[in-house]
Amino acid sequence: MNYFTKKIEVIHKLKAFLDSKGFYEVLTPIIRKDAGSLIPRIKLEKSSQALRDSHELQLRYLLSEYKSIYEIGSCFRSESEDSAATNAQEFLLMELFSSRHNLKDLKELTKQFISYYMPDAIFFEISIAEQIKLNLGIDLFVDSEDILVRKLKEIYEDYNFDYDYEYILHYIETEIEPLSKGKIVFFTDYPECTTSYAKIDKGHVISRFELFADGLELANGFDDECDPDLFFSRNSELPIFPKEENAIIEGLLSGDLPSHSSGVGIGIERLCMYLFDRKNISDFSFISDCF
Secondary structure, eight states: OOHHHHHHHHHHHHHHHHHHTTOEEOOOOSEESOOOSSSOOOBOTTSSOEEOSOSHHHHHHGGGTOSEEEEEEEEEOOOOGGGTTTOOSEEEEEEEEESSOOHHHHHHHHHHHHHHHOTTOOEEEEEHHHHHHHHHOOOTTTSOHHHHHHHHHHHTTTOOOSSHHHHHHHHIIIIIGGGGTTSEEEEEEEEGGGOTTBOEEETTEEEEEEEEETTEEEEEEEEBOOOHHHHHHHHTTSOSOHHHHHHHHHHHHHTOSOSOOEEEEEEHHHHHHHHTTOSOGGGGTOSOTTO
16 A cells, blocks of 8 residues: 555645635745754755744744635654654644634644544543642642752653753653553643743643644644743743744734734644554655655
8 A cells, every 4th residue: 555645635635624614725935044953953054044844933924914824844853763663854744823713623623634534533631730730749730830840850860951841841751641542632731831832821831732642643732822022031041943933023013913823733644644553654754665
């Protein structure tokens, strides 16, 4: 079976589904002006430019022109050999942003599309914040993330991460995400530091979900942080992509960007891995060994 053609069929059906829901397809540049420093983008030789790792900020910027948009296109990331089964340097990413929908709406849209292929699918929901409270006794709806970081540094005393948030990410990846084994799970109530673009819901918890199926991440969605002061303060602390972020801040300050928006991204090859029960992303990455 040629699984590459199966991916084409999924893309065709996904585009028809989004079109029917009133989303407008757009295309954005693949080459980015800023290579960044926090996320290892693939840089162009002898240039400060890089291949995009997502469409995220570009699509959000276009909400100044459209209310609901999406793009399905190639993105590029540096990946290690030990993650080659589930990650690829070049992959297809569907991202959509909307000022007409909130995170709950986008969660429902994601369910609807997966249910098209899997009518009997049962979706579970697990709160990251509740798991942290249950396991570590720290309530992120009230307690500071600093308390959580101190606790995790005690637990992971042999680790030496560069950033405090990496301790939290490591805990989520090793202790909570495995709860999706054998299930389709929406993880919700993420700690604030895990995504600086997402709106703070309450305390130190953001309005975000990640969809996992049998231990594999398929989708990531959140309500956007639309307060320009908070957007600046939360992102300026990290060496991410200042030129791109400044464009978002300017759009928020001028009123060109909406006061509410939400987005979700779905990895197409990973979605196909789950839908067609394949264990290696390369099944959907190449037409044949000749290309």
